[in-house]
Amino acid sequence: MAEFQWPWQYNFPPFFTIQPNKDTQAKQLEAWCLLVLSYCRHRRQYSLDVTDAQDSPLFHNKKIDRKLPLDAVYTVLEELRKKGNIEWTDPKKRNRCLIMWRTPEEWGKIIYQWVTSNGMNNTVCTTYELVNGDDTTSQEFHGMESWLLTRALQTLQLERKAELMGSEGVKFF
Amino acid sequence: MGSLFSKKKKEESRITEQDKAILQLKQQRDKLRQYQKKIQANLDREREVAKRLLKDGKKEKAKLLLKKKRYQENMLQKTDNQIDQVEKMADDIEFASIEMKVMEGLKKGNDCLKEMHKIMSLEDVEKILDETQEAVEYQREIDDLLAGGILTDEDEEAVLAELDEITKADLPQVPDEDVSLPEVPRDRIPEAEAPKERQRELVAAS
Numbered sequence: 001m002a003e004f005q006w007p008w009q010y011n012f013p014p015f016f017t018i019q020p021n022k023d024t025q026a027k028q029l030e031a032w033c034l035l036v037l038s039y040c041r042h043r044r045q046y047s048l049d050v051t052d053a054q055d056s057p058l059f060h061n062k063k064i065d066r067k068l069p070l071d072a073v074y075t076v077l078e079e080l081r082k083k084g085n086i087e088w089t090d091p092k093k094r095n096r097c098l099i100m101w102r103t104p105e106e107w108g109k110i111i112y113q114w115v116t117s118n119g120m121n122n123t124v125c126t127t128y129e130l131v132n133g134d135d136t137t138s139q140e141f142h143g144m145e146s147w148l149l150t151r152a153l154q155t156l157q158l159e160r161k162a163e164l165m166g167s168e169g170v171k172f173f
Numbered sequence: 174m175g176s177l178f179s180k181k182k183k184e185e186s187r188i189t190e191q192d193k194a195i196l197q198l199k200q201q202r203d204k205l206r207q208y209q210k211k212i213q214a215n216l217d218r219e220r221e222v223a224k225r226l227l228k229d230g231k232k233e234k235a236k237l238l239l240k241k242k243r244y245q246e247n248m249l250q251k252t253d254n255q256i257d258q259v260e261k262m263a264d265d266i267e268f269a270s271i272e273m274k275v276m277e278g279l280k281k282g283n284d285c286l287k288e289m290h291k292i293m294s295l296e297d298v299e300k301i302l303d304e305t306q307e308a309v310e311y312q313r314e315i316d317d318l319l320a321g322g323i324l325t326d327e328d329e330e331a332v333l334a335e336l337d338e339i340t341k342a343d344l345p346q347v348p349d350e351d352v353s354l355p356e357v358p359r360d361r362i363p364e365a366e367a368p369k370e371r372q373r374e375l376v377a378a379s
Contacts, residue, residue: 124195128203169196
């Protein structure tokens with residue numbers, strides 16, 4: 001896997017302190033949101049543990065010895081939640097969250113595109129073969145976590161492009 | 174409310190019994206694949222262990238482990254066959270349901286064709302064709318009547334004569350007298366003698 005390309009802000013020490021100026025802060029948060037999403041996307045990460053993440057390179061730049069404080073991490077994550085990119089699995093403790101660097105609709109489209117290009121309309125598939133099968137290793141959705149796959153397929157179901165058959169199977173149309 | 178329920182029912186009906194059967198088969202295939210992965214991982218691990226045992230001089234244990242490995246390899250082959258069978262079965266069902274759809278399509282087409290033939294009987298076609306023929310002839314009569322009213326046979330002749338004149342006037346003048354042609358060379362060409370003589374004969378004959 002190619003090395004992750006950090007944005008320039010990552011090596012800019014003030015980036016790790018939430019800025020008091022409202023305008024600057026908005027831009028800063030925007031940049032953080034983008035960074036979190038692209039980082040998770042690069043690592044194909046579908047969930048985030050806040051405690052783990054705080055020590056990971058994402059929020060901790062060892063080179064310039066800067067670390068985003070916990071409350072700032074929560075600010076960034078809350079911002080992402082407002083945008084619909086993350087969801088807390090434990091809303092009270094807020095320790096783990098699901099990450100969607102693509103919305104379920106986008107995933108649905110990608111999966112449906114793959115299905116169509118393989119002539120698999122009107123075919124029954126198991127969810128296992130979609131995310132773990134040998135045919136999808138080159139696809140972006142390979143290895144996707146099942147909760148997200150289910151949601152993506154549900155969006156297709158709403159468009160009548162697919163129909164879920166329990167949690168283990170799906171039929172595409 | 175009623176329409177809402179009926180819509181839901183319609184959506185449910187899109188998955189057939191065959192689909193469920195196929196899903197079950199494919200799930201079975203997935204399970205076999207997972208099993209294979211497990212065995213493969215086991216095999217790799219045991220190979221390493223056997224190597225280590227050999228290094229340590231525990232030949233008997235290594236042999237036992239290799240025996241187990243061999244047995245698992247056989248299992249792997251067996252699951253391969255099973256996967257093959259399961260996949261074949263799923264493909265067969267899929268293909269059969271496609272065939273069924275083709276049949277349905279053909280049947281519908283056939284019914285439609287029949288329906289249309291009912292409307293379009295052979296007698297009707299004949300009658301229509303006859304009527305068309307009559308209409309064409311009628312039209313021709315009208316044309317003749319209208320055209321004949323303007324030009325008589327004499328007029329036609331006059332037209333042809335005028336056409337002749339114009340064509341003649343347009344052609345270049347051809348001289349009336351005989352044109353003297355250059356003499357034929359008298360030099361003998363030995364090889365071409367025979368044909369030349371024949372040519373002369375031909376000239377004489379004409």
